[in-house]
Amino acid sequence: MAPTIFAKLTPNDGPTKFAFHEVVSRLKNQSNGNVFLTRFADVDTDKVYDADAARAFDEKDTDDSDSMTEPDTDTEKGWKQNRRTWCGSFVFDVAHLTHHRVWTGGKGRRQWRDCPTTQDETAQLPEFLLACFEKDKYHIRGKHVRFQLDQNGYLRISKASNSARLFIAVDGKTMGLAPCSLNQVTTNVQLGRLSFRLEYTDYSRTLSFQEQRNKFVQQTHGTDPRALLLTPTPAAETNTIGKWTFAVPLGKGATGKVFSATDDDGNVAAIKVVEQNAGTRDQLHGQIRMLQKLTDEAKAVGDRHILLLEQVIPDLSSMRSISRPFEECYLVLIPAVPQTLDRVITGQSTHNLTIFHDALLALKFFHDRNLLHHDVKPPNIGVIGHEVIFLDAETAVELPDSGQVKCTPGHSGTVGYLSPERELEPYGKGVDVWGLGISIFELLFGYHPLRFQLNPWRSGRESLRPDFHRKEAAMCHKLREYEPDTAADLLLRMLSHSYSKCNASARVSVNEALLHPVFETLSFAVKAGPPSSLGPSIAHPETHLLMREHKRIRVR
Numbered sequence: 001m002a003p004t005i006f007a008k009l010t011p012n013d014g015p016t017k018f019a020f021h022e023v024v025s026r027l028k029n030q031s032n033g034n035v036f037l038t039r040f041a042d043v044d045t046d047k048v049y050d051a052d053a054a055r056a057f058d059e060k061d062t063d064d065s066d067s068m069t070e071p072d073t074d075t076e077k078g079w080k081q082n083r084r085t086w087c088g089s090f091v092f093d094v095a096h097l098t099h100h101r102v103w104t105g106g107k108g109r110r111q112w113r114d115c116p117t118t119q120d121e122t123a124q125l126p127e128f129l130l131a132c133f134e135k136d137k138y139h140i141r142g143k144h145v146r147f148q149l150d151q152n153g154y155l156r157i158s159k160a161s162n163s164a165r166l167f168i169a170v171d172g173k174t175m176g177l178a179p180c181s182l183n184q185v186t187t188n189v190q191l192g193r194l195s196f197r198l199e200y201t202d203y204s205r206t207l208s209f210q211e212q213r214n215k216f217v218q219q220t221h222g223t224d225p226r227a228l229l230l231t232p233t234p235a236a237e238t239n240t241i242g243k244w245t246f247a248v249p250l251g252k253g254a255t256g257k258v259f260s261a262t263d264d265d266g267n268v269a270a271i272k273v274v275e276q277n278a279g280t281r282d283q284l285h286g287q288i289r290m291l292q293k294l295t296d297e298a299k300a301v302g303d304r305h306i307l308l309l310e311q312v313i314p315d316l317s318s319m320r321s322i323s324r325p326f327e328e329c330y331l332v333l334i335p336a337v338p339q340t341l342d343r344v345i346t347g348q349s350t351h352n353l354t355i356f357h358d359a360l361l362a363l364k365f366f367h368d369r370n371l372l373h374h375d376v377k378p379p380n381i382g383v384i385g386h387e388v389i390f391l392d393a394e395t396a397v398e399l400p401d402s403g404q405v406k407c408t409p410g411h412s413g414t415v416g417y418l419s420p421e422r423e424l425e426p427y428g429k430g431v432d433v434w435g436l437g438i439s440i441f442e443l444l445f446g447y448h449p450l451r452f453q454l455n456p457w458r459s460g461r462e463s464l465r466p467d468f469h470r471k472e473a474a475m476c477h478k479l480r481e482y483e484p485d486t487a488a489d490l491l492l493r494m495l496s497h498s499y500s501k502c503n504a505s506a507r508v509s510v511n512e513a514l515l516h517p518v519f520e521t522l523s524f525a526v527k528a529g530p531p532s533s534l535g536p537s538i539a540h541p542e543t544h545l546l547m548r549e550h551k552r553i554r555v556r
Contacts (some may be wrong), residue, residue: 001042001091006204006213006233007155008042009128012188012195014052019131019138019194021085026132028086040127042091047084054083090128092155094203094212099221103190105159107131113555130194139192141166151221151267152231153213155182155198157189167192171266181266182456183245185234204233210318210440224385226338229553230260230268232425241330242313244271250336254375254392255287260336269310272331284329287394288312291331294393297369305362306393307333307382337382337389341439344383346446351386353487356440357519362407363436364510366390367429372397372405377417378442404428415455416448420499423457430507437494441475444487449475457499469501476502485517515549 011017019206026044037043043135091105105128131138143160145168150156156178159166168175169190170182182198203209214228231247239246244261247268251258256274263269276284291309298306298316308390311332344355359381366373373380373390374397382389395412397405404426413422419434441449450471456464475495482488493508493516508516 001201002093002095003203003207004095004266005042005091005093005199005201006209007092007198009091009189010089010197010199012197014054014056015059015138015422016194016196017050017053017087018056018085020088021540022132023129024086024088027129036125036129039093039096040129040223041088041091043086044086048087049080050087053085053087055081057083057085073424094209094250097149097212097216099216101148101216102148103127104143104145105130106142106160106440107133107140107148108142111116138194139167140194141192144168145191149217149220150179150181151217151223152181152183152262152266152268153217153223153228153233153268154231154262156180156266159181176267180264181262183231183234183262183264184240184249185236185238193507198401200233204300209233224338227268227336227384230336230338231262241271242311242332244269244330244332246271251379253380254395255284255396256331261332266409267334268336270307270333270336272333274331276327276329288331290396291394293395294369298365302428303365305358305365305388306390307335307337310334331394335389337384337391339383340379340391341381341383341388341443342378344443346443348487352443353518355383355387355388355443356487357438357514358386359440360510360514362388363432364514366393366396366432367510370399370403372399373432373435374412375417376439377414378439380440386481399428402426409455409458416451418455418457420457420497423455423459424499429509433507433510433513434493434497437491440477440487441491441495444491445478449478472500473502474537487518490518511512 011020022039024037051233056323072322090105104126106126107130107287108125126143129139130144141161141163144166146158146160148158149157156179157170157175158166159168159175159177167190170180170187171184173192175461185200185214187198189198210232213233214225217223217228218225229248230250234245234247241261243263245263247260247262249257249259250270253272256272258270258272261269261271274284276474288309295309298304309331311330313332341355341359344352346352362381363373363376373393374395375392376390380391399405405428406426407422407424409423413431413435417435417438419427419431422431438448438450450468452464452468454461454464456468476492479488479492490513492503493505494513496503496505496507498504504545
């Protein structure tokens with residue numbers, strides 16, 4: 001087998017094996033047949049005896065020119081010798097992967113007794129010659145099936161025509177006109193009366209193939225290369241829940257582990273696996289209700305800034321009683337997010353400024369509904385292109401009429417993204433604005449300005465606060481070196497607090513932040529002075545342009 005074959009379509013039963021043998025025998029007897037076989041099939045060097053194929057051998061038409069002697073007149077050895085067949089598979093070779101490559105399977109559109117001898121004649125044949133043209137017993141059409149790498153990088157199977165006589169089934173399920181994504185390592189495929197096993201090879205899981213696959217899918221479907229990280233070639237062992245097949249782990253959220261997953265229709269979702277028991281059941285049900293509420297409201301207004309709850313497995317009605325000490329619940333969320341803010345290239349670029357603006361819009365979705373996200377940080381800020389999606393929305397907190405909740409030190413949030421007042425006094429929406437401000441500072445400047453292992457504002461840790469004020473002073477000094485209508489000025493307003501010694505003005509609300517002049521034309525000004533004074537090297541190409549020109553850049 002060629003080293004660049006990434007999938008095989010192998011006969012699965014006797015009749016299919018014998019049909020493959022008939023095709024190979026026909027092609028091998030023609031001058032141009034071996035060339036055709038080399039490109040689209042992997043055939044054993046010699047004929048072999050296969051019991052399933054042998055039984056089909058004896059059921060062939062009596063007028064077949066290759067009819068054999070009756071079994072009862074042969075010795076067992078001679079009988080097997082006369083019933084040897086060509087065995088192998090149809091193959092998908094990355095070496096033949098070209099733009100818009102489609103592999104077709106069928107028996108050709110015209111009856112042929114001789115193999116085509118010219119390139120034009122060969123082009124009339126399907127890549128996978130499933131049966132000889134004159135054989136109608138297999139119910140194979142001239143062009144029966146199509147395979148192509150889909151937008152997720154999996155092989156996709158579809159009917160080659162709308163004919164009612166054309167039959168295809170995938171893992172026992174009859175196909176309609178909609179294509180089916182082959183997202184399992186092994187899939188049973190029924191074409192007419194022929195049965196095959198489609199299997200991804202070990203090569204398909206190599207870096208070499210993944211790079212070529214991703215390049216092809218990007219050119220053909222326009223898929224973001226980062227999104228393809230969610231859908232690698234299926235592993236040798238895959239887990240399935242409902243219609244969803246798990247792909248890769250994405251991380252651990254506040255309430256459970258998260259995986260990417262796909263279904264037969266090519267949809268990609270994030271599945272959060274949450275363990276529930278009698279003690280956590282009510283909390284989990286409350287989180288599911290919060291997700292459903294946010295999903296319904298987002299759909300009603302067409303908002304795209306949260307993960308939508310697509311499905312709960314099992315559904316809530318089935319989860320009301322716990323039959324075992326621990327049971328898993330699966331939250332199916334869409335869309336799956338290929339990266340979070342902590343993986344975005346840092347720098348003072350117009351791209352990142354657009355992310356800043358969209359992150360504020362995402363936060364506005366919560367605050368307009370009198371909700372706190374309650375854990376705003378880079379790993380909870382998903383990024384798809386220029387668009388932001390907030391993750392872990394199930395832990396959102398509904399604000400009372402007063403607009404403030406009691407502080408509960410150590411019970412929620414993440415150290416490094418907690419505003420000072422959150423540990424000391426009742427708080428409101430401003431804690432989310434602070435968390436987003438720290439997150440965007442990291443995005444634009446490449447480091448966390450107020451990093452601590454322990455929260456300096458927790459009661460009993462007053463000795464850490466002088467160091468906090470020192471780091472805060474350095475942060476404010478850096479931000480004040482920029483012009484007043486820049487993103488730096490907005491960050492100052494988002495990171496103010498009443499305990500500050502250098503930035504004690506009132507913190508802006510999300511609505512006030514969205515009205516800041518920096519977003520009028522999505523401009524980001526770089527301070528005057530030598531590029532080295534801007535701090536750490538930034539890896540975004542637009543950053544170097546901004547530093548080199550020393551002037552305001554406006555995007556219209």
